[in-house]
Amino acid sequence: MINVEAMSSESFERFSRRNGGRVFNYVLRMVRNREDAEDITQEVFLAVHEKFGGIAPEARDAYLFRAAYNRTVNFARSRNRNPEVQQSEFVEPATEDPPANDDTKNAAIRAAMSRLNDNERVAVDLKYFQNMSYGQIAGVLDITPAAVDSLLIRARRKLKTYISQETQDLVV
Amino acid sequence: MQCERIEQRLGAFLDGELSPAEAQEVRAHLMACTSCQQALRELKSLDAFMSDYEDEPLPPTLERKLAAIGHKPMRRLRWVRDLSLAASVAAAFYLGIFVSGEVADGNNADDVFAFGQESLYSLYQEAGR
Ligand SMILES: [Zn+2]
Numbered sequence: 001m002i003n004v005e006a007m008s009s010e011s012f013e014r015f016s017r018r019n020g021g022r023v024f025n026y027v028l029r030m031v032r033n034r035e036d037a038e039d040i041t042q043e044v045f046l047a048v049h050e051k052f053g054g055i056a057p058e059a060r061d062a063y064l065f066r067a068a069y070n071r072t073v074n075f076a077r078s079r080n081r082n083p084e085v086q087q088s089e090f091v092e093p094a095t096e097d098p099p100a101n102d103d104t105k106n107a108a109i110r111a112a113m114s115r116l117n118d119n120e121r122v123a124v125d126l127k128y129f130q131n132m133s134y135g136q137i138a139g140v141l142d143i144t145p146a147a148v149d150s151l152l153i154r155a156r157r158k159l160k161t162y163i164s165q166e167t168q169d170l171v172v
Numbered sequence: 173m174q175c176e177r178i179e180q181r182l183g184a185f186l187d188g189e190l191s192p193a194e195a196q197e198v199r200a201h202l203m204a205c206t207s208c209q210q211a212l213r214e215l216k217s218l219d220a221f222m223s224d225y226e227d228e229p230l231p232p233t234l235e236r237k238l239a240a241i242g243h244k245p246m247r248r249l250r251w252v253r254d255l256s257l258a259a260s261v262a263a264a265f266y267l268g269i270f271v272s273g274e275v276a277d278g279n280n281a282d283d284v285f286a287f288g289q290e291s292l293y294s295l296y297q298e299a300g301r
Contacts, residue, residue: 011242012241012242013239013242016238016239016241016242017238017239020230020234020235020238021227021229021230022227024228024230024231024234025227025228028228034231038231038233038234041234041238042234042237042238042241045238045241046241049241049242103226105221105224105225105226106225106226106228109221109222109225124222127187128219128222128223128225129225129227133187133189134184134187134189145189149183149184149189152183152184152187153180153183156183156215156218159218159222160214160218163218163221
């Protein structure tokens with residue numbers, strides 16, 4: 001769990017070291033392109049650095065992922081100006097970059113997540129990979145915790161189907 | 173009907189997001205319902221699969237870029253350094269004139285100036301390091 005007292009005196013440098021990998025992987029799951037993920041991650045931390053002193057320490061993580069969320073959405077919108085591929089804000093590129101560690105499980109999870117709608121995908125990421133509570137996820141998505149609850153019910157149902165289509169590993 | 177309602181709560185149940193009373197209701201139902209037990213097993217298996225996701229390492233280039241963000245741009249640093257250097261130079265001149273006047277009696281103005289310049293030069297070197 002997050003130690004709030006230790007966080008209040010945390011410098012931006014430490015904050016950035018603690019969260020750099022988390023945000024990069026989050027953005028990578030959203031845009032599925034390594035180079036874009038690097039650029040967006042840098043932009044996110046630049047933006048958070050500007051406001052860092054003014055954000056309550058316990059709100060910093062949510063602020064960080066809110067910033068990452070906004071940027072991935074904006075990025076996907078500009079990428080999808082091409083009207084032929086506008087069915088989702090997070091349309092995947094024609095081919096996904098080969099994963100660095102050749103992990104087929106990672107690729108299966110990313111592929112399954114790419115088939116969720118935007119809010120479902122973000123909610124799933126924040127729940128499974130950022131260990132956020134429904135309340136924290138609600139803060140990032142700017143919706144109620146009850147809405148997060150129903151988002152996750154739908155998303156889990158879809159994920160189960162998509163993952164079993166992507167791989168045989170999941171015992172259903 | 174009851175099963176449908178309970179099944180909707182299983183995710184929040186696993187996530188620890190139910191009130192104690194709701195969680196108790198789900199637990200009681202699970203004791204008696206094999207169909208909901210099966211639904212819970214499937215959910216747990218999904219959660220286990222997702223938790224196997226391995227984060228990719230932070231690319232070193234990005235790591236360096238992120239580490240640089242906390243630091244002030246060079247321009248501002250140089251300005252601060254020049255200000256403190258100016259103060260040191262003023263002190264050196266004052267000290268130079270004072271020491272020259274005190275110890276080396278009969279030194280002319282050129283010697284005093286030379287001493288001051290030497291101090292200034294070494295200070296510049298130090299500041300530049
Ligand atoms: Zn049941």
